[in-house]
Amino acid sequence: MAVLPPGSTLGILGGGQLGRMLSQAASRLGFNVVILDPEENCPAARVSQGQIVAAYDDPTALTVLGRVAQAVTFEFENVPAASVATLAEGGALVAPGPKALAVAQDRVDEKTFLNGVGATTVDFVAVDNLDNLLAGLERLGTPALLKTRREGYDGKGQVWVRSAEMAADAWQAIGERPAILEAKADFTRELSVIAARGRDGAIAVYPLGENVHAGGVLKTTIAPAGVDATTEARASAIATAVLEGLEYVGVLGVELFDLGNGALLVNEIAPRVHNTGHWTQDGCACDQFEQHVRAIAGWPLGPTAAHARVEMTNLLGDEVEQWTALSAEPDARLHLYGKAEARPGRKMGHVNRVKPLV
Structure with a gap:
């Protein structure tokens, strides 16, 4: 090694x-x-x-x-x-290797892989044409979420199909590209887990975060999330199965749907450091970025226990202009990205509001 x-x-x-x-x-x-x-x-x-x-x-x-x-x-x-x-x-x-990247780049391959390692997802159908889409809607029911198989992020490249009559418009809306149709998940909240695997096979898992989105873009993550030990253990087991199944090295983000009955579904994985892990910068001794560097360099993985409760808020577009007020908040830690142009919806920075663990 x-x-x-x-x-x-x-x-x-x-x-x-x-x-x-x-x-x-x-x-x-x-x-x-x-x-x-x-x-x-x-x-x-x-x-x-x-x-x-x-x-x-x-x-x-x-x-x-x-x-x-x-x-x-x-x-x-x-x-x-x-x-x-x-x-x-x-x-x-x-690191991570080509396998992890290839799996994460294709949503059908990703969900097929996840189900193969025991990480349950919503039911889905591969869509290559309008006939596939109509057949998929008949099988999964409506509403269902149509996403391009490749690319697309922060809500881009996807559209809800609420009836069979909308199918043709939805197919055109995503550019008539290879796609995946996903059944609607009746979840109570979205959670995420950040985990890492080292070159020696060691695994480290951070506490869960609870996420809130606005307009398809992550707005806030609160961590550690208020979850019971069973949910925490299940999320850790899912992350471990994914890391080992991909022979992964580095930090991985796993987005989860909490169904409210003790069950978790995997929404998607990200083979990289992840927006929902930014809270670790001010909530953990070793944040996700240092953890990733440690893993790819072959160093021992760092500790993942939280020493504070953190609410991470993305600063989108001209929200970054609040930097003066934010920097004056005694419990706020401001992280700005140095981007020159504050376009609407563009991630310009984030703020971590740090509270004591209770």
Whole structure:
């Protein structure tokens, strides 16, 4: 097992806020970081040793990154799986590996994998044409959620189909692309669990968070969530099954539907550090970003116990202009991403409001 010493270089595919916070965590542990991102002077690059400005599938850029970095990771799952495979084939230490990325990039493959490792999901149907969609609606009933199989995030690339008469419009709304139709989940709340697996197979699981969305975008996470020991244990078992099934290395986010009767359904997985884990920055001794760096570098995993109760709130668009007032709150910890333009709905930062554990 490769253990990278301080002074080693880590490569990150993607230069947004997650890459930025990963780079900051890596720097604290003495690592150098190089970002590969097509946007020059991206948020992560401004806190890193260097940046390769190129497309994620640029073969020359991938070769250079693989040569300068002793380990490579990624900050979002829409990086081409072929690029990760190219890095691995060239001898780079890549974590998480191509398998995890490929599974997470296709919603049908993802749900098939999850059910295969005993992590229950809603019922679903693969949709390749309008006839498939109509047949799926007959099987699953309405309303049902139609999502593109690939890409799409924060509510993009999906539409509720509330009747068979809406099918044709819904199919057009997602661009008539390969899709998945999901049965409606009658859940009481959304929970999430952040977990990590090291190169030695060790697993560390953080306390559950409870999430509230607005307009398809995460607004708040409160952690540790108020759950009983059975729910906590079930979530931990789900995360462990996913990590081991993917032979995963790094931090993983698992979104869960709490059905209110002791049962949990997996909504989706994210093979990376996750928005619902930002609370760990001010609620745990070792946050999710440091944990990810530890895992990919072959270091021991850090502690995951919460030492505070945290309410994480995303700052979307011009909400970031509240920074003066937020920075004056005694229990608030402000995390800004250094993005130049505050577009509506764009994640510009987050604030962690820290309370004592009770």
